[in-house]
Structure formats: C-alpha cells, structure tokens
Amino acid sequence: MRQISYRQAVLEALTEEMERDERVVLIGEDVGAAGGVFGQTRGLYERFGAKRVIDTPISESAIVGLTVGAAMAGLRPVVEIMFGDFITLGMDQLVNQAAKIHWMSNGQFRVPLVLRTSVGTGSSTGPQHSQALHAWCAHVPGLKVVFPSAAADAKALLKAAVRDDSPVVFFEDRASYAVKGPVPEGELIAPLGRAAVVRRGRDISLIAVGRCVGIALAAAELLRQENVEAEVLDVRTLSPLDVSGLADSVRRTSRALVLDQGSRRGGLAAEIAQTLSEQVFDWLDAPVERLAAADHPVPFAPALEQAVLPGAREVRSHVLRMLGRKETP
Numbered sequence: 001m002r003q004i005s006y007r008q009a010v011l012e013a014l015t016e017e018m019e020r021d022e023r024v025v026l027i028g029e030d031v032g033a034a035g036g037v038f039g040q041t042r043g044l045y046e047r048f049g050a051k052r053v054i055d056t057p058i059s060e061s062a063i064v065g066l067t068v069g070a071a072m073a074g075l076r077p078v079v080e081i082m083f084g085d086f087i088t089l090g091m092d093q094l095v096n097q098a099a100k101i102h103w104m105s106n107g108q109f110r111v112p113l114v115l116r117t118s119v120g121t122g123s124s125t126g127p128q129h130s131q132a133l134h135a136w137c138a139h140v141p142g143l144k145v146v147f148p149s150a151a152a153d154a155k156a157l158l159k160a161a162v163r164d165d166s167p168v169v170f171f172e173d174r175a176s177y178a179v180k181g182p183v184p185e186g187e188l189i190a191p192l193g194r195a196a197v198v199r200r201g202r203d204i205s206l207i208a209v210g211r212c213v214g215i216a217l218a219a220a221e222l223l224r225q226e227n228v229e230a231e232v233l234d235v236r237t238l239s240p241l242d243v244s245g246l247a248d249s250v251r252r253t254s255r256a257l258v259l260d261q262g263s264r265r266g267g268l269a270a271e272i273a274q275t276l277s278e279q280v281f282d283w284l285d286a287p288v289e290r291l292a293a294a295d296h297p298v299p300f301a302p303a304l305e306q307a308v309l310p311g312a313r314e315v316r317s318h319v320l321r322m323l324g325r326k327e328t329p
Contacts, residue, residue, distance in 0.1 A: 004180060026054065114167075134147055203253060231249055264294070273289065
C-alpha cells in the first residue's frame with residue numbers, strides 16, 4: 001500500500017470532497033495562493049479558484065461567523081483556524097451559534113461546516129500557539145469533535161466530517177503533518193463516533209487521543225520487553241465518544257490507562273476514565289487511571305516544552321506500577 005504523509009492525506013480529502021460537491025468551499029487565513037501556513041491546502045486555489053478557496057482577514061470571530069451563515073445558506077464550508085489556540089476568538093460563533101441553530105430553529109436549519117485547526121507542542125511556538133483545547137469543544141452539545149492520529153484516519157474522517165450535516169471540529173496535530181502512513185487508493189471514509197484498536201493486547205488497555213496514540217504504541221513495545229501485552233486504542237472521535245468500543249477493550253484486559261495531550265485538570269482523559277469506571281466497574285481489577293499534559297502554560301524553551309507531555313517511558317513506568325510490577329533496570 002502507498003505511504004503518504006498526514007498532510008497529504010488531509011489535502012487529498014479536501015481535494016476529493018471539493019471535486020465531488022461544488023458546495024464545499026474552503027475558507028481561512030492564507031489558505032489560498034499561499035497554500036496554507038503548513039502547506040496543507042497547497043494547490044487548491046489554483047485548482048478551484050478564488051470563489052471556492054477564500055482568503056480572509058485576520059479575525060477568527062468573523063471567519064467562523066461567516067461560515068455559519070454560509071452553511072445555513074446551503075454551502076458546506078471547511079473553515080481553517082491556523083492555530084487551535086485561536087479558536088478562543090471564534091468560540092461565541094462556534095458554541096452559541098453553530099452548535100445551537102439546528103435546535104433553536106426546531107430543525108429548520110442545519111450548519112454543515114467543518115472547522116479544521118492544528119494543535120500541539122514540539123515546535124517552540126510558546127504558550128499561545130501550543131495548546132490542545134479539544135476538551136473545550138467536546139464539552140459542547142451540538143458539536144462533533146474529531147482528532148485523528150494517523151494519515152489514513154485523517155483522510156477517512158475528514159471526508160466523513162465534510163459530509164456530515166452537523167458542525168464538526170477537526171483537530172490535527174502539527175507534529176503529525178510530515179509523518180507517513182499507509183493510505184489506500186480511491187474512496188476512503190470512516191464513520192464518526194468509532195474508536196479503533198491499533199494494537200491487540202491482554203494485560204491493559206492504553207486509550208489514547210491524538211499524538212498520544214504514537215506514545216502509547218511506543219510504550220507498548222517497551223512493555224512487551226517486560227512480558228506485558230498492552231492493547232492500544234485510538235479514540236479518534238471525541239464527540240460522540242465510542243463508549244461501547246472502549247468498554248469492550250477494558251472488559252478484555254480489566255485495566256485501563258487513558259492518555260491525552262490536553263491538560264490533565266478538567267480534561268478529556270478524566271471524562272473517559274470516569275465513563276469507563278461507570279460502564280465496566282465489575283470487570284476492573286484496578287481503578288482506571290490517566291496521564292495527560294501538565295497543568296501549566298506550555299513553555300517556549302525546547303527542553304521545558306518536552307517535559308509537558310509524558311513520553312513512552314513514563315507510560316511504561318505508570319503501567320508497571322498499575323500492574324504491581326517492578327521495573328527492569
């Protein structure tokens with residue numbers, strides 16, 4: 001199977017959906033002739049023209065607001081917010097308009113828009129450009145929230161998001177843009193609301209979001225050297241959450257550790273851990289635990305920034321403690 005990057009998979013999904021449906025338009029800062037600040041919209045302006053690939057002023061509130069109106073009027077806009085931190089500037093339009101209009105109009109209007117945004121640490125962009133605020137959006141009724149970790153899922157889930165009649169917030173980790181993975185040729189679409197088992201195991205379920213899927217897989221390899229077989233699940237869709245799929249895994253392993261690149265306090269890891277505790281309590285041999293990013297602003301200094309998110313060795317140590325095992329030197 002061909003290997004393409006996460007960035008290429010996103011671009012391929014956008015291209016195919018714009019070719020399939022002329023109502024799909026792309027709106028955002030520098031998405032046109034510049035090809036996107038991270039190169040993820042390169043070539044779309046030349047291919048589809050200025051009426052369907054629309055550059056905007058630097059005003060996130062205005063950008064999200066105009067796409068809500070465009071969606072209500074019959075288009076299927078894909079709006080890009082360059083850095084996930086800046087969704088804070090469009091939250092009124094996203095939370096109080098996009099998420100609510102279908103219900104407030106008694107079903108007379110739908111808002112089929114996709115808001116794409118990039119998140120994540122690792123590029124020394126400081127505390128205002130490195131946050132992962134996906135838990136904020138997952139908290140809002142009326143919004144669907146997607147966070148793929150692999151190239152194939154980025155393509156399949158973005159295509160599903162574009163075709164969905166609800167507003168969807170689509171998070172992409174910048175550190176994944178250059179990472180290649182197997183992506184089949186042709187039509188590729190995956191339903192929203194389903195997690196994926198990316199590694200089978202019997203001793204513990206590592207339930208991961210976004211970049212933490214890669215960390216979980218690396219930790220599983222380290223744990224294998226300790227004769228521990230960890231099952232790794234990619235949550236993929238944060239809302240709706242695949243509670244039954246996650247619970248099935250924990251019933252098989254009887255233990256779970258939830259990994260999230262958002263802040264620990266009030267985060268998605270806490271929600272998943274509590275939900276599983278309620279759903280599969282009788283199958284648990286130990287409490288469901290969580291590991292997430294540190295509860296402080298992301299430092300600019302590279303060495304300090306690396307300490308924000310637990311790595312594979314920290315996950316390995318945490319799992320061995322949960323299993324009552326001593327670490328091998």
